[in-house]
Amino acid sequence: MKIEAFELTKDDYAPLADLMNAVYTDNLSTPDEMEYFENSREAKCKSYKWRLKVGDEWAGFGEIRNVSDFYHPDKYWLNMVVHPDHRNRGYGQALWVAIEAKARELDAIKLRTAVKEDWEYALRFCDKQGMVEMFRGWESALDLQNLDPTPILAQAEKARQSGIAIKSLAELRSDxxxxxxxxxxxxxxxxxxxSIEPITKISFETFVEHTFKNPNFIEEAFFIALDGDRYVGTTAMWLTQGHPERVxxxxxxxxxxxxxxxIASALKLRGLEWAKNAxxxxxxxxxxxxxxxxxxxxxxxxFEKRPAWVEYHYIMREEACRSSA
Ligand SMILES: CC(C)(COP(=O)(O)OP(=O)(O)OC[C@H]1O[C@@H](n2cnc3c(N)ncnc32)[C@H](O)[C@@H]1OP(=O)(O)O)[C@@H](O)C(=O)NCCC(=O)NCCS
Incomplete structure (x- = not known):
């Protein structure tokens, strides 16, 4: 087993996607999506990565990075995975030691990460490192073929009667x-x-990069609620290339x-009907x-709830955490 700090190159995306997909089996990603994600990172968002190899095989991966939506130079999002075939051999602990040492060298305030509530081994791992649960988010899914809009029709009609129109960005091209x-x-x-962390107002340029230039953006499925020519609400459906049947x-x-x-009901209705019809x-x-x-x-x-994602924080500088929250 060998752990090395590295920077992603073109040839790394395929083995990295294989490794991540062996862990995130319900949320598959393609190498192309990973490459876009990496290349669209803002310059101010630093990223440090490690891979754990057994022979030529990628058995583990770790990363800490600043994120645009919750930007703070000393707060990092942590990704850490060990391939299911290589678990219970101390590899995760070894990766964590390397990551934690780098975070200390960087004088990080905190690391944030998320694991599913039914991943008992991951919850145990986070607890063992002294991470603290801070927040939960449900993942939920709707079977579009059985879409029944009846429960929100009256609300959506209320929006329409008050003069709100819903249009896609494709329909708004002339604006x-x-x-x-x-x-x-x-x-x-x-x-x-x-949110548990302050949300950052990203720049227009970053929004363009992360939205309009995103390969999963669909101009026909990004909807705006309009009061005259004022944009007052939004919703969007996004492709996900690892699951061609899903948005x-x-x-x-x-x-x-x-x-x-x-208005949100009217937006949701339009988005879901678009997805079903597509x-x-x-x-x-x-x-x-x-x-x-x-x-x-x-x-x-x-929408049916799936196991929640549990957000853990690894606090490294308590004082700084309090003053920057
Ligand atoms: C969530 C959000 C989009 C709802 O928008 P909205 O246009 O006010 O929603 P609607 O008017 O269509 O609400 C439909 C129904 O949802 C429920 N609802 C909406 N807001 C609610 C609230 N604050 N408390 C309790 N129920 C609420 C009600 O049943 C409501 O029907 P009613 O008004 O007849 O009682 C809006 O609150 C928002 O922009 N929040 C911040 C952004 C956000 O959190 N987005 C979701 C991120 S995952």
Whole structure:
């Protein structure tokens, strides 16, 4: 067994995807998606990576990186996996020792990571390292072939009657300010999503890179709620190349002054009908377990909850954590 710090090169994406997909079996990624994700990282977001090899085989991978949506130079997202065939041999612990030492050298404030609540071995591992559970988010899925919009039809109709129109970005191509207005409504509403860390308002350039240039972006399935020519709400369906029969539901958000008027319901309805008509079998989404507004709508639509993702924090500098939270 050998652990080496490394930087990703073109040839690494295929073995890395194989390794990650052996662990994240419900959320598969392709090498192309991983390459896009790596190349679209903002320059200010640093990343440090390690691979654990047994012979030529990739048996483990670790990474700490700053993330755009929760940017702090001294806070890192931690990814760490050991291939199921190589577990219970101390490889995870060895990777963690390398990662933790680097994080100390960087004077990190904290590391964040997430594991599924039914991954008992991973929960035990996090507990053993002294990580603390901070937050939970449900992954939930809806079978699109059985989509029954009845429970939210009245709310959606309320939005329509108050003059709100729902259009896709494809239908809004003639608006010269479309991209900037999409950015504004997306970042403004995202700031209100429940989160344990302060959410960063990303720049327009980063939004363009992460949205319009994302290979999983669908112009016909990114929807805007309009009050005249004002963009007041949004929702979007995203491709996921490891699951061609599935679309992910991304952020649904409505400006504060426009809430409780049925606008999110109208947006969801349009998005789900698009996905069903396009032939997708299911949609998957993630919601904080404390996000009652969004959960209410998804529960009414029949989204079924899967095991939650448990977010753990590894606090390295308690004082700094308190002043930067
Ligand atoms: C979640 C969100 C999009 C809902 O938008 P909305 O347009 O206000 O939702 P709707 O008007 O369509 O609500 C439909 C139903 O959902 C439920 N609901 C909505 N907001 C609720 C709230 N604050 N508390 C309890 N139930 C709520 C109600 O049953 C409501 O019907 P009613 O108003 O007739 O009682 C909005 O609160 C928001 O933008 N939040 C911040 C961003 C966010 O968290 N997005 C989700 C990230 S996963």
């Amino acid at each position: 010269p300010d479309r991209d900037r207005k999409t950015y504004e409504v997306s970042v403004e509403t995202e700031m209100d999503a429940p 992910y539901t991304g952020l649904t958000g409505v400006l504060r002054d426009y809430r409780r008027r049925g 032939g997708y079998k299911e949609t998957v989404t993630w919601n904080a377990t404390i996000n009652r507004p969004m959960l209410s709508i998804n529960e009414a639509l029949g």
